[in-house]
Amino acid sequence: MTDFNRRQFTGLLATTTLMLSARGALAQDADSIRIGFCSPRTGPLAGFGKTDGFVLEQVRAALEGGIAVADKTYRVEILDRDTQSDPARAAQLAKELIGEGIHLMLAVSTPEVINPVSDACEAAGVPCLSTVMPWEAWYFGRGAKPGEPSPFKWTYHFGFGVxxxxxxxxxxxxxxxxxxxxxxxxxxxxxxxxxxxxxxxxxxxxxxxxxxxxxxxxxxxxxxxxxxxxxxxxxxxxxxxxxxxxxxxxxxxxxxxxxxxxxxxxxxxxxxxxxxxxxxxxxxxxxxxxxxxxxxDFPYSSPVTGQTGRALADGWEAATGEQWTQQLGATLSLIDAGIAALKATTDPKSREAVRDAIASLNVETIGGQVDFTSGPVPNVAHGPILxxxxxxxxxxxxxxxxxxxxxxxxxxxxxxxxxxxxxx
Structure with a gap:
């Protein structure tokens, strides 16, 4: 074999390998749901994101066998990103996750994270669910006007308000x-x-x-x-x-x-x-x-992990030696609601179907009831703060x-x- 033919053969082999790998990935992706997750793990708001790695570990273990939707089992992949408490970085990460083909975005903790992520999802037509900030700062802070129809088609928020x-x-x-x-x-x-x-x-x-x-x-x-x-x-x-x-x-x-x-x-x-x-x-x-x-002490359990509030808090303290924080249950409640929305669709890989499932969601999470059918305004569900x-x-x-x-x-x-x- 000449050097030229050898180079041709080597190149053809590499190309064929990449094509086969791509086909394998596509075949796997056909049964896979991708969820983006953005939170502030570092920076001045790091207290809000400190426990998120632990919660995601619990969730990934619970979802290892996938979720059943419309008589089909889907593998769940959660792509988590640290916004570093920077709104500009949060927006950029959201765009990158959208480019990676996520089917649902979850954003948690403070306007500095949630609003830029929500705006990126609204612009791209990707369903987004968020929690842990006053809903007024999310709704009116992003351009909605009192008494007017909601300008949001893809983004939803639950939790406490003024x-x-x-x-x-x-x-x-x-x-x-x-x-x-x-x-x-x-x-x-x-x-x-x-x-x-x-x-x-x-x-x-x-x-x-x-x-x-x-x-x-x-x-x-x-x-x-x-x-x-x-x-x-x-x-x-x-x-x-x-x-x-x-x-x-x-x-x-x-x-x-x-x-x-x-x-x-x-x-x-x-x-x-x-x-x-x-x-x-x-x-x-x-x-x-x-x-x-x-x-x-919230008297609710997670439909995803099966944990009570006490079990979740005790698990964190046993694993880390550090005191429990309220963000444990808040983050898990967001994932509870997101997974419930995916399960409620006929096609969890359809962004429109996921969006519509969130809009009609009414489910109990570890943080209590999340009910988008009776919110104070469209796209918002009430939540307690005690x-x-x-x-x-x-x-x-x-x-x-x-x-x-x-x-x-x-x-x-x-x-x-x-x-x-x-x-x-």
């Missing part, structure tokens, strides 16, 4: 006697703007005096002016929606400048959700009031315990404590 937050606050705060003056720290971002527009007026209507120093920019390092205003106005309740690092800076300065001594309730949101954040604050983290969009507080643990390996103090949005969840004044 209504649930308001319910929880006005049920929880009266457990401690205050002057009802609320100092608000709402940043200039999707969350902050949504709660300023919707929550603050509702609180005012319920008899609370809102002391608002105005929107601040994420990354602010000096909060002296806000603290001075809150002190001079005599506020006894603080309500915040910052990223964790901003809140830590604000509250340390509040303690140094004497504000913490007059405040009876420190109500956090978007921060104060996870044990490492609270432990980093030391004694300042004790008795802070938070809001639980999931708790290990009153909770960080208290010194009575015993055990962890410094703090996360206890539920109000269950107004979901009375099925047991309450285990009453609110303790922060400055007591």
């Amino acid at each position: 209504g649930e937050v308001f319910q929880t606050y006005v049920a929880t705060w009266p457990q401690v006697e205050t002057n009802k003056k609320v100092g608000v720290m709402y940043p200039n971002d999707a969350d902050g703007n949504a709660v300023r527009a919707a929550l603050a007026p509702q609180l005012a209507g319920a008899g609370y005096t809102i002391v608002d120093p105005g929107a601040y920019e994420t990354g602010t390092t000096d909060y002296s002016s806000q603290i001075a205003l809150f002190k001079s106005e005599g506020v006894e309740i603080i309500n915040t929606f910052p990223i964790p690092s901003d809140f830590a800076a604000f509250w340390r300065q509040a303690a140094q400048q004497g504000l913490a001594r007059q405040v009876k309730i420190v109500q956090t949101a978007k921060t104060g959700l996870f044990p490492p954040e609270m432990e980093a604050l030391g004694s300042l983290g004790q008795k802070m009031t938070s809001a639980a969009y999931w708790h290990r 009153g909770a507080q960080w208290v010194k643990a009575a015993e055990g390996p962890f410094a703090l315990d996360y206890v539920l103090v109000d269950n107004t949005p979901d009375p099925n969840v047991p309450v285990s404590a009453t609110l303790i004044p922060y400055n007591e």
Whole structure:
């Protein structure tokens, strides 16, 4: 064989091998469903994504045998990506996943992740399901208008909204006697703007005096002016929606400048959700009031893994030696809902069929009921958020315990404590 013929033969063999491999992949893909999954595993919002690898491990094990849809079994492949807490990166990752032929996108935790991923899916015609951010920041923050038809055809979101937050606050705060003056720290971002527009007026209507120093920019390092205003106005309740690092800076300065001594309730949101954040604050983290969009005491189980809330939380602690977080159940509930939608279709590889299944979805997850047939607006399903507080643990390996103090949005969840004044 001449060198030329040898080169021809080698090239032909390589080409044939690639073609056969491609055909094999196509044959396998015919029975495979691809799910994209985006969350913030690193960066300033990493607390939200810290447990996602563990949850995905549980899910992949449970789905190892595939899922049955319309008398056919499909292999499930979950392509998970870390947005690094960067909206631009989240958008780019979503586009890459769409290019890889996903049939469903799942996005979890904060507008910085969910909104850019949802926008990319809406533009490309890919069904997307998300959770863990106020639905108003998702719906109106992406261009929908009150009273007008939904502009979204492919993207859906479930979880708490300002209504649930308001319910929880006005049920929880009266457990401690205050002057009802609320100092608000709402940043200039999707969350902050949504709660300023919707929550603050509702609180005012319920008899609370809102002391608002105005929107601040994420990354602010000096909060002296806000603290001075809150002190001079005599506020006894603080309500915040910052990223964790901003809140830590604000509250340390509040303690140094004497504000913490007059405040009876420190109500956090978007921060104060996870044990490492609270432990980093030391004694300042004790008795802070938070809001639980999931708790290990939720009386529901995962239809995907079969785990109860306690089993999921205990599994995390046994595997890692770290305290459970509410994100465990929130992430699993998203996957529960996504898999339920796929199972409800006649063809899970049809994007239109998956979209339509989400639109009519009504299923119980480990986080409770996800019902898109009775949402507050199209493309949105309600979800609970309950009153909770960080208290010194009575015993055990962890410094703090996360206890539920109000269950107004979901009375099925047991309450285990009453609110303790922060400055007591």
